[in-house]
Amino acid sequence: MRVVLIVPDGVAVRNYLYSSFINELQAKGVEVVLYHQISNAAIEEVKRVQPTLTEIKAIPHFIEKPKARLLRESLAYARLKVNTKILKNPTVMDFWNRNQKSLKQKMLYRLAEVLGTVFSWNYNLILKMEALYDAEISKDAIFEKIAKDIEQLNPDYILNLHQRAPISAPIIAVAKKKKIRTATVIFSWDNVPKARLISRYDKYLVWSDLMKNQLTLLYPEIKMEQIKVVGSPQFEFYFRDEFIESKELFFSKHGLDINKKTVCFSANDATSPYEPNYLEDICEEVSKIDESIRPQILFRKCPVDKTNRFDNIIEKYKSFVFPIDPDWRMDAGSGNSFSSIYPAFNDVYLLVNTSKHSDVVINLGSTMAHDFAVYDKPCLYLNYDPVENSTCKVAMCYGFQHFKSMEGLEAVGWINSKIDISRKIILAINHPEETGPDRKKWMQRIVNYPLDKNSTLLSEAIVQ
Template identity: 30%
Template sequence: MKKLGVVITDGVGFRNYVMSDFLKEASKQFDSVIVYSGLPKSAYKSIENSNIIIKELTVFNEPKLTWFFRKWKEVAHLKKYQNFFGMKASLALGYPSNNSLRSLLIKFIYAITSIFNTSKSILFIEKLQFLSFSTHKVTKEYVKILKEDIPTHLFFTHQRPPYLAPFLYVALKLKIPTTTFIFSWDNLASKGRMLGSFNHFMVWSNLMKEELLYFYPNVKPNDVKVVGTPQFEPYVLDRYTMNENDFFSKFKLDTSKKILCYSCADVSIGKNDPIVISVIAKAIRNKSINEQVQLIVRTSPAEDESRFKEVKNEFPEIIWNVPKWILTRENHIERWSQRIPLEEDIRDLRALLTYSAISINMCSTMSLDFMLFNKPVINTVFGTKNNGLYDDQKFLNYDHYKKVIESGAVVIAKNEYELISAINNELTAPEKRKQQREKLIALQISKELKGTSKRIAENLAL
């Protein structure tokens, strides 16, 4: 029997692999599919396929020694590649500002990894990390599960969550072949070490394959498959469509006005969101924008809209799209990870992409979402180190986003004047950057959206 184990860690993984066609396609390629879930079993009540089994994994909380070695491994990786701006920025962000015991340990790690950060030393530290939890009760539980199930292949839908390291360790010990999917376009050039050494990898694009081979020189090219990403597959699935009349009616939009969509980051990096939203709303009020437009704001799925209370009170004319993601579990070390989307939210988002005239965001993946619908994109970066705002201009130097800027596919707005000017220009000539957008999409997503799940399932079955 061919039996696939699929490890889904969080709500975004749920969206990408449960709400796409992946499980349906995997069921065609394998005799049975077991979902090993970091979400509660109740989240999967919509799944009716008889050969799909859901098993909820006990959450692994890192012992202190495990944390120490894992942190060492991640920082060593960042140190090794600190010539990349994103890696350097992650190092700066993670350096402690106080002298607590934990902070002193981190400072020690920073010091020692300045000397020891070779691939060989990183792999040695990873062995110590895995050894530190090898007899943990949760690890023993994972051994029991995988010995009972004996999957012929394990697919990790995310390469980074540290609390999955014991599950990978057990799989490797039992010689179960493992594949992971590189979760996001910024993960390789700005994040610390992935959770362990997988047998095989799947990536969005040829570009991402090159990055993976560069940052992980022990990986063999033949073990990396370019498959596209299921993140965008719902945009070509009929069940997530909404017609224009229903969309305008649902959000009480004016059919005579074009739609400007501002999509927020989460509060950790989107601190300037309220400022930018206010600038756009004021420009609409004082008619600085040359056409009749209306503003709809989509907040981050990782949070509610409470931080925008003042903006909502000042500009009641703004339309709000608060993502319909429900919390499935309260007591979790990463509470945000336990939020999953409703089908309604995916339909809302697809409609927003379809019917908006312009996308405005702070260097977000949403830039790609809108480009897939051939919509102009403006990236707002109002903050610097010196002007009192959150320094979001630093993201222009991140390797993954430098490629976006260099492509000419987006307009960068560093202040109010540049933003309003960009809005007027893009409304006047929305097709001006069409070729650049298409080239960037081809660079970042090397495969067609249609058939993404089938492509992934077929590659796993090889």
């Protein structure tokens, strides 16, 4: 059996290509082929980690034609409107991109809003327009180029590792024409309501029953038997001894004090504008704690945030703030895009040991709550607006649909004001069992357990 993995961008690399998923497939006699749109440097890193991957081919360069792009964006807007009604959650519309810079982009998105509104009036019209999008993609010159590639690669199965990438659409269209079986993973726990499932597949590989039910609710054309719960391989690294360093070694490498408790502040990307304000608030309040019991702060930026917006704060509080930057790399001159940025294998070690050796994590609604829950470590969610008259309200963040999965659980601790910070930190450090005691129950709703078996389940779903 030959399986082609579509690798449309760098964010798919860590969770799937660095995990044991590849080895699981190969152990079942599967020939694995990468069909990718990532940089040469990223491919070299993947080959270093997975030396048995020898069949690797770049996807031809693809730019959607204006009509196809307009259709895709209009359909996304239509589905967001439909999802808002079905879920009774107005924050779903916040996933629509309203920050276009050029006049051309502004015009495209305004027209997409008009067409999307019309499409949303009738679900059958959405399905017809999606069929029209597939037809439009099939007329593009890229279709024939990809058809030749697929003929050469000769797969029995094609698996897409990131469901929202536009480049996957012509590949799946070719696969349908050639009657090749297809599947996609749903990349992250918050992805389904965002209306960016571009193509339709024979099989959908999801994190949990929660995601399975959400997928059938929002995409009623997808049959329940097409969806397989397999979890996500991204948490398996925490169970592999080769990734875990001793606390002494990890702290020594990064200048941390082995005798102090450690608070990890994990920041979101630049679309979350007040992350520096939160870091400054945390540092200011921690600085007031008596030095004999004052914890140190391990600061981890969002991997795709390449700004310097935290530098002044780190310098000001350098006596107890220790930045450990994620090891994500970018080809020089390639621009800040998901196809050009990729995680080095070393970042797996950094993330595993950050979670293993810190005592508590603080952030604004980050997935890092789950990384820490693997080790039964508490998470504190920031739950106040750090700036008066802020344009990005914290209430909007926790109104997002994926946080509805917390209902009925004490999954995290809540920092409801700046003056809460030091008290909540000390409580979480001294009595971790009292801060978010249901964190593992929450995680079990989010992702299939046991966590270290998800690569096996994923590979089995492919070969069945």
